[in-house]
Amino acid sequence: xxxxxxAVEIRDLHKHFGKLEVLKGIDFAVDPGQVVCVIGxxxxxxxxxxxxVNLLEQPTSGxxxxxxxxxxxxxxxxxxxxxxxxxxFQQFNLFPHMTALQNVMVAQRRVLKRGRAExxxxxxxxxxxxxxADKCDAxxxxxxxxxxxxxxxxxxxxxxxALMLFDEPTSALDPELVGDVLTVMRKLAEExxxxxxxxxxxxxxxxxxxxxxxxxxxxIVEDGPAAQVIGEPQHERTKSFLRRVLDPTxxxx
Amino acid sequence: xxxxxxxxxxxxxxxxxxxxxxxxxxxxxxSRAVQYVVLVAAVVFLLMRIEWGKLAENFAKPEVAAxxxxxxxxxxxxxxxIYSVGGFFFAFLLGLLFALMRMSSVRPYRWIAIAYIEIFxxxxxxxxxxxILFLPLxxxxxxxxxxTYGQGILGLTIVGSAYMAETLRAGLQAVPxxxxxxxxxxxxxHARAMTTIVIPQxxxxxxPPTTNQFVSLLKDSSLVLFLGVSxxxxxxxxxxxxxxxxxxxxxxxxVVGVTYLLVTIPLGYLASRxxxxxxRGR
Numbered sequence: 086x087x088x089x090x091x092a093v094e095i096r097d098l099h100k101h102f103g104k105l106e107v108l109k110g111i112d113f114a115v116d117p118g119q120v121v122c123v124i125g126x127x128x129x130x131x132x133x134x135x136x137x138v139n140l141l142e143q144p145t146s147g148x149x150x151x152x153x154x155x156x157x158x159x160x161x162x163x164x165x166x167x168x169x170x171x172x173x174f175q176q177f178n179l180f181p182h183m184t185a186l187q188n189v190m191v192a193q194r195r196v197l198k199r200g201r202a203e204x205x206x207x208x209x210x211x212x213x214x215x216x217x218a219d220k221c222d223a224x225x226x227x228x229x230x231x232x233x234x235x236x237x238x239x240x241x242x243x244x245x246x247a248l249m250l251f252d253e254p255t256s257a258l259d260p261e262l263v264g265d266v267l268t269v270m271r272k273l274a275e276e277x278x279x280x281x282x283x284x285x286x287x288x289x290x291x292x293x294x295x296x297x298x299x300x301x302x303x304x305i306v307e308d309g310p311a312a313q314v315i316g317e318p319q320h321e322r323t324k325s326f327l328r329r330v331l332d333p334t335x336x337x338x
Numbered sequence: 339x340x341x342x343x344x345x346x347x348x349x350x351x352x353x354x355x356x357x358x359x360x361x362x363x364x365x366x367x368x369s370r371a372v373q374y375v376v377l378v379a380a381v382v383f384l385l386m387r388i389e390w391g392k393l394a395e396n397f398a399k400p401e402v403a404a405x406x407x408x409x410x411x412x413x414x415x416x417x418x419x420i421y422s423v424g425g426f427f428f429a430f431l432l433g434l435l436f437a438l439m440r441m442s443s444v445r446p447y448r449w450i451a452i453a454y455i456e457i458f459x460x461x462x463x464x465x466x467x468x469x470i471l472f473l474p475l476x477x478x479x480x481x482x483x484x485x486t487y488g489q490g491i492l493g494l495t496i497v498g499s500a501y502m503a504e505t506l507r508a509g510l511q512a513v514p515x516x517x518x519x520x521x522x523x524x525x526x527x528h529a530r531a532m533t534t535i536v537i538p539q540x541x542x543x544x545x546p547p548t549t550n551q552f553v554s555l556l557k558d559s560s561l562v563l564f565l566g567v568s569x570x571x572x573x574x575x576x577x578x579x580x581x582x583x584x585x586x587x588x589x590x591x592x593v594v595g596v597t598y599l600l601v602t603i604p605l606g607y608l609a610s611r612x613x614x615x616x617x618r619g620r
Contacts, residue, residue, distance in 0.1 A: 141519055168525035178520035182538050192524035195534055237520075244524060 091150070092117045092248050092279045093138055098147035100133055107133045109303040111147070115248070120280045122290035122311070125300035126326055131283045134300070135252050138281065139170045152247060168196060171241025175253040177233040179225040185212060185236045186221040189243050197244065204243075211239035215269045231262030235269055242273075249273070251282040287330060291315050299323045395587075402589040406581055413570060414577035415597055420487060421559040421573055425494025426552050432495060433502025434537075440507055451503065458500035467493045467561045486571040490562040498555050505547050509540035549609035553602050574598060 091114040100108040107130045115121050123131045136142040138149060140156050140163055149156045156166055179188050189208035193199045199207070212218050215235035217228075225233050234254055241249060251270065255263040267289050274280055274293050284290060290297050290311055297314040299307040299322075307314050307323045318324045328335075360368075439451035458466070470493050474480060482488040513536050521531035560575035567576060578594030 139523055141523065164522075164525050164527050167523055170523070172520075172523035174516060174520065176514075176516050178514075178516035180517065180520070180535055180539075182542060191534060192521075192526060195530055196525040240524070 091115060092119070092152065093281070094148075094150040095134075095138070096148040096150075098134070098137060098149065099145045100130070100137060100142060101145045107303055108137070108144075111305060113298060113305060113308060115279060115281055117247075117279050118277045119295045120274045120278075120282065120293055121296045121298060122294040123281065123283045123298045123300060124285070124287070124290060124314075124326075124330075125306075129300040130303040131300045132252050135250050135281060135283050138248075138250055139167050139172055141172075164196075168244055169247045171244060171246035171249045173234070173237050173241055173249065173251045173254045175256050177225070177230070177237045177257070179233050179237055179240070181225050184222050184224055185217065185228070185239075188225070188236055189240045192240070193243050207243050208239070211242045212236065214242070214272075215239045216265070229262060230258045231265040234258065234266045238266075238269055238273075248279045248281065251280065251284065253283050253285065255284070255286060285330065287315060287327075299326065301326065397588050397592045399585075399587055399589045402581075402585045402587045403593050405585065406577075406590050406593050410574075410577065410593065410597060414572055414574045414594070415601075417562075417571060418556065418559050418573040419601075421490040421494060421562055422552065422556040424487065424491035425498055425559065426555050428491060428495040429498030429502045429551075429555070430548075432499035433506050436499065436503035437506035437510060438532075440503065441510065455500045455503050458496055459504070463493075463497045463558045464561055464564065466496050467564045470496075471565055486565065486567050489565050490559065490567070490571075490573075493561065493565070494555050494559060497558055498551060501551055501554075502548070505544050505551065506540060509544035510536060512543050513539045546609050546613035549605060549612065553605050553609075556602060556605075557598070 094114040095111055098108050098111040099106065109130075111130075111134055123134065125131050133142055137144045138151070138156075140149070144157060147157065151166055152169060154166055155161065156163065179185075180191065183191060186205070186208050189211055190201075190204045193204040193207060194201065197204075209218065209221065212221055215238050217232050217235055217239075220228060220232060220236075223232075225236070228236065238254075254270070255266050258266065263286070267286060270280070270282070270289070271293050282289075282294070292311075294311045296309065297307075297311045298305055299314055299318070299320075301322050306320050307318060313319075314323065315327065318327055436451045436454055439447040440455070442448055442451075470482070470489055473482070482492050484491065517535055517539065518531055521535040522528070526534065559573055562571075562573050563576040563579070567573070572580065574594045574597055578590045581590035582588055
């Protein structure tokens with residue numbers, strides 16, 4: 086087994102949906118402690134890439150290596166590997182039949198086999214960390230979108246993941262609630278969590294990310310420090326995308 | 339400006355065409371009046387035609403009604419409930435099994451489930467009870483466990499499970515895909531995610547239609563009659579039929595009918611309440 090340098094390493098990743106090729110050979114890696122933001126137009130394959138990292142989508146070809154374990158090996162224990170990767174979804178996907186506390190406890194109990202007291206302690210710590218300790222007994226439907234998403238983050242964190250995946254975590258939120266979630270994510274980044282974030286929040290990418298990856302048409306167009314990719318993009322496609330995103334009322338139609 | 343109807347309307351200032359004849363409101367009033375007249379005429383006709391004394395004598399004779407007690411509740415209703423709750427319980431389990439098989443990635447399981455559902459959803463309940471009655475002929479030495487109760491429950495299980503399988507499948511498919519994905523991303527196996535996350539939500543979704551299915555099974559439990567039950571095993575319909583024969587009077591049938599309604603109407607009400615609550619909650 087190769088020495089573990091990267092938290093996650095992706096080599097020549099392809100993904101087809103029927104005849105549609107969504108990912109056309111992706112190579113990149115995230116190092117431990119790094120925060121990488123993936124930006125790009127919708128349909129560029131960025132969410133698919135993220136979902137290939139924990140094999141929610143089965144790649145058509147290529148390798149995904151997580152902490153030295155190849156996930157694309159057909160005989161890998163994928164459930165064990167997924168415990169190391171937390172995922173936060175655009176639509177939160179909280180379990181609606183459980184309270185916030187139970188949402189954060191259930192996988193600890195069922196997957197990690199933690200005892201009730203321990204699981205509850207860890208759940209409360211994580212809910213406190215995301216700022217909703219007072220909503221432990223609320224059901225998801227009784228929470229705002231921003232609160233639900235923070236419970237979802239706590240649910241993932243309670244599993245002590247080595248890597249956190251965020252799939253457009255603020256895209257389904259009302260504008261005034263976006264900040265609560267981004268603040269939690271920023272704190273997490275500052276604590277040294279390894280994060281791979283698909284987002285349209287350019288301010289977050291610029292301020293928090295160590296690296297920004299711009300994807301378009303199923304390939305990585307540009308990959309570099311945030312200041313460079315967002316501040317001085319090299320490629321025309323990156324430039325035109327950023328113009329549209331940063332100045333939407335002056336887009337060339 | 340007014341026309342021949344008493345109703346005044348804002349005068350047409352050129353644009354609106356001038357109405358001729360009755361106003362729509364007038365027409366509606368007349369139509370409603372006609373409907374009331376027809377209704378009253380029909381009721382009066384029926385009241386005059388029916389021989390009330392004879393009707394009461396045959397369908398609502400207090401002495402006969404009193405004879406049905408206490409067995410009406412302690413035996414007949416009790417058995418009806420045993421048959422239908424038992425049938426419902428096993429139909430639910432079997433239905434869940436077939437729903438999961440129907441969605442299985444193993445193709446023969448899907449085939450078996452589809453065949454079972456199509457066959458038993460398409461057969462009349464009575465036919466199924468007759469099949470059970472003749473089962474010992476087909477399989478010598480075979481006996482349904484639980485005797486008469488077992489036979490009745492088996493029949494209702496078969497009748498209910500095919501419908502239950504389809505209802506539960508709809509419920510399972512109504513759980514958003516993101517739920518399974520969230521569970522899997524937390525490291526749960528497919529089976530664990532199903533039992534902990536998906537099935538509990540699916541069951542909640544199907545509670546209202548399932549309540550209606552229970553009402554339907556409760557009514558179908560009357561078919562136990564065809565198994566030739568007697569004595570302590572009789573359910574409501576058989577009980578009513580026997581009593582009616584004994585007294586040569588239809589009162590027990592009416593009494594039994596009211597007893598069914600005592601159970602089915604509250605249940606139907608409960609189902610619609612649950613449905614409303616769910617529409618609010620989701």
